[in-house]
Amino acid sequence: xxxxxxxxxxxxxxxxxxxxxxxxxxxxxxxxxxxxxxxxxxxxxxxxxxxxxxxxxxxxxxxxxxxxxxxxxxxxxxxxxxxxxxxxxxxxxxxxxxxxxxxxxxxxxxxxxxxxxxxxxxxxxxxxxxxxxxxxxxxxxxxxxxxxxxxxxxxxxxxxxxxxxxxxxxxxxxxxxxxxxxxxxx
Amino acid sequence: xxxxxxxxxxxxxxxxxxxxxxxxxxxxxxxxxxxxxxxxxxxxxxxxxxxxxxxxxxxxxxxxxxxxxxxxxxxxxxxxxxxxxxxxxxxxxxxxxxxxxxxxxxxxxxxxxxxxxxxxxx
Numbered sequence: 001x002x003x004x005x006x007x008x009x010x011x012x013x014x015x016x017x018x019x020x021x022x023x024x025x026x027x028x029x030x031x032x033x034x035x036x037x038x039x040x041x042x043x044x045x046x047x048x049x050x051x052x053x054x055x056x057x058x059x060x061x062x063x064x065x066x067x068x069x070x071x072x073x074x075x076x077x078x079x080x081x082x083x084x085x086x087x088x089x090x091x092x093x094x095x096x097x098x099x100x101x102x103x104x105x106x107x108x109x110x111x112x113x114x115x116x117x118x119x120x121x122x123x124x125x126x127x128x129x130x131x132x133x134x135x136x137x138x139x140x141x142x143x144x145x146x147x148x149x150x151x152x153x154x155x156x157x158x159x160x161x162x163x164x165x166x167x168x169x170x171x172x173x174x175x176x177x178x179x180x181x182x183x184x185x186x
Numbered sequence: 187x188x189x190x191x192x193x194x195x196x197x198x199x200x201x202x203x204x205x206x207x208x209x210x211x212x213x214x215x216x217x218x219x220x221x222x223x224x225x226x227x228x229x230x231x232x233x234x235x236x237x238x239x240x241x242x243x244x245x246x247x248x249x250x251x252x253x254x255x256x257x258x259x260x261x262x263x264x265x266x267x268x269x270x271x272x273x274x275x276x277x278x279x280x281x282x283x284x285x286x287x288x289x290x291x292x293x294x295x296x297x298x299x300x301x302x303x304x305x306x307x308x
Binding site for chain 2: 042043059062068072082083086115118141151169170172176
């Protein structure tokens with residue numbers, strides 16, 4: 001009789017703990033900047049418009065994230081990685097290309113993580129009632145703004161690496177023979 | 187084991203057996219809830235939530251997403267490497283590179299005070 005009770009107790013605790021972790025995972029904290037009464041009033045007056053703007057921004061950012069992420073993944077896993085493997089298999093020295101591809105892969109992981117943080121914080125701002133809590137709403141927007149800036153910097157870094165790999169490969173390609181006739185380079 | 191203990195033990199077994207179907211149903215529900223909670227945590231933590239275009243209100247966003255996976259086969263990691271192969275790779279690479287660099291992703295300042303109308307534009 002004790003065993004089923006213990007099992008039920010354990011399962012109940014597991015469910016409670018799971019929901020608690022889920023709740024905590026959604027908590028974020030923002031830096032506070034004190035607004036003037038005019039700014040607070042502007043937020044309260046334009047609350048509906050602000051919420052619509054954030055919703056539209058969230059939608060367009062989602063599309064950009066999916067598209068850019070797709071292209072970055074393809075460049076990393078379907079172009080850079082196979083080419084680096086092919087260079088190694090043919091016994092050429094592609095150290096620079098490997099370094100750039102590794103940096104790109106690491107920065108891509110940062111991009112994924114930063115977008116997650118940004119989207120969470122933007123969603124948090126969207127969930128705040130700006131007619132009742134204009135200061136809290138503004139703080140949430142400030143956090144999202146900082147996250148977006150960091151995300152943009154990472155995107156620029158990724159785009160820079162894409163260009164760098166291209167120019168490195170162009171230089172590398174000049175050392176290749178016109179025709180290999182199917183034989184590997186020794 | 188005494189006779190009394192045997193009788194008590196048999197009573198407890200009978201009581202458990204009487205409720206074992208209800209316990210099984212309750213246990214199944216609890217396990218399902220726990221698994222759903224874990225799945226939701228993973229869904230939220232992994233970032234899949236933000237990329238899920240089947241969420242309510244995001245169906246329209248799906249139309250803006252480029253479906254290019256069918257036209258892009260990737261590059262083979264094996265085979266010879268010469269200038270002809272390099273040329274083919276460069277063509278494919280620059281096409282993909284053009285797609286990412288032509289968009290100013292997450293640029294601009296749509297969250298600035300001026301853009302949101304919190305502070306009048308100077």
